[in-house]
Amino acid sequence: MPSAFPEMDHLFFPYTLTQVHRAADRALVAVDGYLHDPLASSHLGDLQFAQQQFELLRDWIRLCDGNHECYRIQESPTSALKISTRVIDVGTKDDPRLRLIEPADNLRDKFIALSHCWGKVTKDLRICTEEGNIKQFRNNINLSRLPRTFQDAVIVTRASESGISGSIPFASYRTMKATENLKLRKWKTTYSSAYVTIAATSAKSSGEGFLIGRPSRYYATVSTPSGPLHLAEAIDNFQADVERGILNTRAWVLQERALSRRTIHFTATQVYWERRRGVHCETLAQLCNPQSQFLGDHEFPRIWLIYFKNERIKLIQHLHTVYSALKLTKEVDRSVAIAGLQKRIATAFQTRFDHGIFWKYFERSILWCALERESLSRIKYARDHSVPSWSWMAYSGTIKYLEIPFGEIVWTGDLENPFADGSREKISEQGLVARASAFTVQGPNQLIILDMDTQSDPNRNLRRCITVGKQEKENQLGELLHYVLLIRPILLDDFDSVFHYERVGLGSLVFVELMAIS
Numbered sequence: 027m028p029s030a031f032p033e034m035d036h037l038f039f040p041y042t043l044t045q046v047h048r049a050a051d052r053a054l055v056a057v058d059g060y061l062h063d064p065l066a067s068s069h070l071g072d073l074q075f076a077q078q079q080f081e082l083l084r085d086w087i088r089l090c091d092g093n094h095e096c097y098r099i100q101e102s103p104t105s106a107l108k109i110s111t112r113v114i115d116v117g118t119k120d121d122p123r124l125r126l127i128e129p130a131d132n133l134r135d136k137f138i139a140l141s142h143c144w145g146k147v148t149k150d151l152r153i154c155t156e157e158g159n160i161k162q163f164r165n166n167i168n169l170s171r172l173p174r175t176f177q178d179a180v181i182v183t184r185a186s187e188s189g190i191s192g193s194i195p196f197a198s199y200r201t202m203k204a205t206e207n208l209k210l211r212k213w214k215t216t217y218s219s220a221y222v223t224i225a226a227t228s229a230k231s232s233g234e235g236f237l238i239g240r241p242s243r244y245y246a247t248v249s250t251p252s253g254p255l256h257l258a259e260a261i262d263n264f265q266a267d268v269e270r271g272i273l274n275t276r277a278w279v280l281q282e283r284a285l286s287r288r289t290i291h292f293t294a295t296q297v298y299w300e301r302r303r304g305v306h307c308e309t310l311a312q313l314c315n316p317q318s319q320f321l322g323d324h325e326f327p328r329i330w331l332i333y334f335k336n337e338r339i340k341l342i343q344h345l346h347t348v349y350s351a352l353k354l355t356k357e358v359d360r361s362v363a364i365a366g367l368q369k370r371i372a373t374a375f376q377t378r379f380d381h382g383i384f385w386k387y388f389e390r391s392i393l394w395c396a397l398e399r400e401s402l403s404r405i406k407y408a409r410d411h412s413v414p415s416w417s418w419m420a421y422s423g424t425i426k427y428l429e430i431p432f433g434e435i436v437w438t439g440d441l442e443n444p445f446a447d448g449s450r451e452k453i454s455e456q457g458l459v460a461r462a463s464a465f466t467v468q469g470p471n472q473l474i475i476l477d478m479d480t481q482s483d484p485n486r487n488l489r490r491c492i493t494v495g496k497q498e499k500e501n502q503l504g505e506l507l508h509y510v511l512l513i514r515p516i517l518l519d520d521f522d523s524v525f526h527y528e529r530v531g532l533g534s535l536v537f538v539e540l541m542a543i544s
Contacts, residue, residue, distance in 0.1 A: 079297060079308065080185040083290060086299045086306060087186060087222060090288060112155065113137055114167065116183050124180065126155065126163035138186065139220035140179045141282045143273055145231020147173060174235030175226050181237065182224055223286035227271040228294040236292035262307045267293035277352035277363045284321045284367055327374050336432045338375060339387050343427040346382060351424040357405045361419040378445055380453055381417035388443040389494050390430065392416060393509055395475040395532040397424040402477045414457055415528035421477060428534065430509060435495045441511065462490035462513060462527065465535065476531035489514050491533065505536040
């Protein structure tokens with residue numbers, strides 16, 4: 027079974043060119059020694075030049091609809107789409123009004139989702155759905171009042187000609203407080219049910235737009251028996267344009283992209299069409315990268331099922347490592363911005379998950395640590411949404427997992443898996459139960475990685491360790507390496523007479539157990 031990620035420090039390998047098509051009607055025009063791209067015109071101006079690009083998008087959609095399984099939900103008469111709580115109806119040719127609609131749960135209609143960065147929006151573009159304007163929005167929304175990214179999304183949705191009335195989810199606008207929880211639950215299914223997702227990949231804010239001017243390219247003309255052949259520099263670079271694009275530095279977007287069935291990425295250089303079987307470029311090239319397929323899988327994480335247990339663990343760890351490095355406007359969203367993906371993974375792998383821990387792979391799930399020593403900071407969650415210290419979701423900052431060899435470790439059971447016997451339905455309010463020990467650190471092969479700066483901790487000398495696992499056999503120096511969680515005592519409140527413990531770090535140690543502690 028091949029390794030899922032041969033180089034775990036990279037999310038994606040460079041893309042390889044597998045197929046190139048020549049087309050005489052390519053939407054590029056030679057002008058004064060440059061290769062001119064029609065979309066290099068001013069924003070929203072001379073859009074007739076972009077019609078060939080839009081025709082290419084329609085061809086991609088038609089080809090995928092007719093030959094692939096990316097979107098077959100509407101073929102079933104009993105299926106219903108999970109549409110966002112609110113969407114913008116972009117209208118028809120006869121009635122081009124934009125209207126806010128609030129679809130019923132079982133409304134059967136195609137809709138296009140928008141993935142974008144809000145960024146810094148000026149006050150005049152900060153349009154919100156409120157009790158005072160919702161009635162007006164249901165009748166008509168002025169296109170010019172929308173942020174430029176939404177204006178562009180309307181243009182692309184209309185140009186896609188994907189159905190009788192294309193719609194764009196409006197759920198990213200702030201809504202009345204009473205609908206927030208419902209909106210969050212529906213948002214997880216919005217992208218998985220969308221006919222297509224538009225990704226404003228290069229736009230730094232919703233006021234910037236994504237139908238933007240592009241730089242012209244130099245080209246050379248070569249005479250051939252078949253006629254002139256125009257050669258230009260290659261611009262197909264999905265890794266730079268998309269993977270490292272501004273949009274994909276955002277934590278919420280990882281989930282949006284993975285759950286989307288098909289995505290159209292609008293970048294500063296060209297448009298990319300991403301689906302499960304690869305990436306198509308506006309240049310008519312097709313790119314293939316096995317590492318991207320799990321994000322382009324329309325039935326995420328189905329493609330992961332080809333891997334056995336060890337590789338599935340690596341994939342989960344890699345997903346969490348990548349996610350932890352992404353940005354969030356609100357730190358408290360760390361525990362929810364990936365929840366849709368985790369729920370799908372748990373269902374596919376037939377396991378329970380809580381706070382980023384997949385209990386089927388309990389020991390390796392919990393042996394995470396800060397990428398850089400003392401680089402994490404505790405997130406201040408609301409009391410009714412608290413996250414325990416043993417979860418990486420309790421902290422902001424990038425994490426990693428210890429590289430622990432498979433098949434060479436004995437799990438001690440000192441840290442109890444609360445769901446090991448299948449009798450429990452939830453985690454105890456008291457947290458996890460473990461046997462802890464005092465410890466000493468000696469020798470050159472000791473590794474301690476603290477989560478946060480704890481120099482001022484008055485209980486530093488009271489730290490203990492929980493041995494999660496240890497090597498089956500001693501190394502050449504006669505040492506037996508132990509993988510441990512580091513904990514410190516805390517009082518839950520001023521009236522608590524019993525010490526509880528919280529996690530402070532991780533270690534791989536060769537140590538002598540001094541004293542057992544309940």
